[in-house]
Amino acid sequence: xxxxVLAIARNTFREALRDRILYNLVLFVMLLTGAAIFIGExxxxxxxxxxxxxxxxxxxxxxxxxxxxVGVGLVYKxxxxxxxxxxxxxxxxxxxxLVGKYLGLCLTLLVNVxxxxxxxxxxxxxxxxxxxxLIISIWPSILLIYFxxxxxxxxxLLFSSFSSPALSALLTFLxxxxxxxxxxxxxxxxxxxxxxxxxxxxxxxxxxxNLANYSFIAGAxxxxxxxxxxxxxxxxxxxxxxxxxxxxxxxxxxxxxxx
Amino acid sequence: xTDVPKRKTTSLLLVAVAGLITAASLTHWLDTHTxxxxxxxxxxxxxxxxxxxxxxxxxxxxLVADWYWMRSLQYVGRTILNAREHVELDDLGKLNLKLLSPxxxxxxxxxxxxxxxxxxxxxxxxxxxxxxAIRITRKGIDANPNAxxxxxxxxxxxxxxxxxxxxxxxxxQGAAIPGAPEWMKAMKARMAVEGGSPxxxxxxxxxxxxxxxxQKIRDMARRRLLQLDSSKEVENINKVLxxxxxxxxxxxxxWAEITPAFRAGGIGMDAxxxxxxxxxxxxxxxDEGCSVELAPQSEIPKR
Numbered sequence: 001x002x003x004x005v006l007a008i009a010r011n012t013f014r015e016a017l018r019d020r021i022l023y024n025l026v027l028f029v030m031l032l033t034g035a036a037i038f039i040g041e042x043x044x045x046x047x048x049x050x051x052x053x054x055x056x057x058x059x060x061x062x063x064x065x066x067x068x069x070v071g072v073g074l075v076y077k078x079x080x081x082x083x084x085x086x087x088x089x090x091x092x093x094x095x096x097x098l099v100g101k102y103l104g105l106c107l108t109l110l111v112n113v114x115x116x117x118x119x120x121x122x123x124x125x126x127x128x129x130x131x132x133x134l135i136i137s138i139w140p141s142i143l144l145i146y147f148x149x150x151x152x153x154x155x156x157l158l159f160s161s162f163s164s165p166a167l168s169a170l171l172t173f174l175x176x177x178x179x180x181x182x183x184x185x186x187x188x189x190x191x192x193x194x195x196x197x198x199x200x201x202x203x204x205x206x207x208x209x210n211l212a213n214y215s216f217i218a219g220a221x222x223x224x225x226x227x228x229x230x231x232x233x234x235x236x237x238x239x240x241x242x243x244x245x246x247x248x249x250x251x252x253x254x255x256x257x258x259x
Numbered sequence: 260x261t262d263v264p265k266r267k268t269t270s271l272l273l274v275a276v277a278g279l280i281t282a283a284s285l286t287h288w289l290d291t292h293t294x295x296x297x298x299x300x301x302x303x304x305x306x307x308x309x310x311x312x313x314x315x316x317x318x319x320x321x322l323v324a325d326w327y328w329m330r331s332l333q334y335v336g337r338t339i340l341n342a343r344e345h346v347e348l349d350d351l352g353k354l355n356l357k358l359l360s361p362x363x364x365x366x367x368x369x370x371x372x373x374x375x376x377x378x379x380x381x382x383x384x385x386x387x388x389x390x391x392a393i394r395i396t397r398k399g400i401d402a403n404p405n406a407x408x409x410x411x412x413x414x415x416x417x418x419x420x421x422x423x424x425x426x427x428x429x430x431x432q433g434a435a436i437p438g439a440p441e442w443m444k445a446m447k448a449r450m451a452v453e454g455g456s457p458x459x460x461x462x463x464x465x466x467x468x469x470x471x472x473x474q475k476i477r478d479m480a481r482r483r484l485l486q487l488d489s490s491k492e493v494e495n496i497n498k499v500l501x502x503x504x505x506x507x508x509x510x511x512x513x514w515a516e517i518t519p520a521f522r523a524g525g526i527g528m529d530a531x532x533x534x535x536x537x538x539x540x541x542x543x544x545x546d547e548g549c550s551v552e553l554a555p556q557s558e559i560p561k562r
Binding site: 042044046049181214215217 | 314318319322324325328329332333369372379472473474
C-alpha cells in the first residue's frame, strides 16, 4: 500500500513539474532581487527586515495559490481526462489515491518552500554584505509556513473530492481567510448575546484551523524563533488536522460515482 | 505565397509599435493637461485604523507594517522636499504632517516589535503632536518591556518638553532593565540636577547618535551636536566683540582687529583670521561688526 501511495505521489510531483508550477520561483527570484537592490532607498535602514517580511510573505502567498489552484485540480483533472478509470482498474484504493496525490503536492510545495528559503538567505547575504544571523533564525518560521500550506492543501483536496474546481477554490480560500480571523471568532463567541450563537461560534472556532498559529513572519524578521513547545504543538496539530481532512476526503470520495 | 505571412507579421508589428507610441503620447498629453490633485484631498486619504489593518492583513501583518513604514518615510521626505527649505528631522512642526502619526501607529500595531518605528515616532512626532509621540512610544514599551532604548526615547521626549522630573523617572525605569547601559543611570541623575543644561543636551544627542540604527536620526543628532558646539562658539565670539566695543566704543571693522583675542580664547580661524564654525565654514559678521551668526550655507541648523 505504501509503495502505491509513493508511486502516485511521485507521479503527482512529476506532473507538477510538467505543468511548470515551479516557474513561480522565477517570479519570486525577480521579486526578491528587485527588493534587495532597490529597497535600501525606501526602507530607512530596514532592508534586512523587509527582505525577510517580503520573502516569507511571498512564500506563503505563492504557496497558498499553488495549494489552492493545483490542489483543487488534483482529483478533478483525473476525472475530466477519464484517467481515473484506468487508475481504479488497478488495485488502488480511493484513500491511497487521495493520499498519494496529497503527498505529491506536498512534495512540490516543499521544493518550492526550500528554494524560496534559500533565495531569502541569498538576498540577506547581499543586503548584509556578509553573514547574517537571520539566515539561520528564519527556518523555523519557514517550517511553520510549510505546515500551513499542507493544511490548506488538505482543505483543497477535501473540497475537490465532492465539488467543482471553482467552488472548491473559493471555499478553500475562504477557509484560509477565516483561519486567519480565528482570534476574532473566539472574541465574538465570548461576546455573543445568546448561548446558541456562542456555541455555534465556538464550534466553528474549534472545527476550523487557527492558521494564525502558523504565522511567525514578523518574529522571524526580528531574529526570533518560535517557542519549541509552540512549534511542536503546531506540528502535531497539522498532522492531526490533515489526517482528519484526508480521512473525510476519502470518506466522501469513496461514495462518489464518476459517471 | 510565402510573402503573405511575412507581410502580415510586419503589419501586425507596425500596428503594435504605432499603437504603443500613440498610447505613450496620449499618456504624456493627459499628464500635462490634468490639473494637479488638490493637496487637501490628498491629506484626507483614507487610512485604515491600526486595528482594522491588523485584522485585514491575514497573517501578512509584518509586510503591511513595512508598507506603512515606507509610506511614512516617503510622506515625510515628500513634504520636506515640497517645503523647499531645510528642516531638521526633529523640527517638522511647521509642516503639515497630520497623517504621520496614524501611519506609524499602524506600522507598530501590525508589528509591535518594530523598535525603529517607535524610535522614529519619538524623534519626529513631538513637534507635530507630542501626545501621540508619547502614546506610541509608551505602546512600544508595553509591547517590548526589555527594550531599554525606548525608555531613552521617551525620556528624550519629556526632556524636549522641559519636563525634567518625568524624564529622570523614565531614565530610572529604563536603567533598571537588564542589559541597560550604565549611562542610563547617569542620565537619570543628570536630568534631575541639570536637565536644561547644554551638557545634558550634549549627552542626550551623543547617546541618540550612538544608539540609533536610522542614519537620518544619526545625522540629525550629529547636526544638533554641531549646533551645541557652534552655540558655545558664537557666545564666546560675541563676548570678544562686546569686550572690543566696551574698550573702543565701536564695533569691529574686520576680524583682524580681534584675531589675538581669538587666538587667546582658542577659537578656530582660517588664514584671514575669520572664525570658523565646527564644519569649517566661516562665521558671518552682522550689525556692522557688532554680532556674529552662522553662514547661510553652513549645514549647522540655525536657531
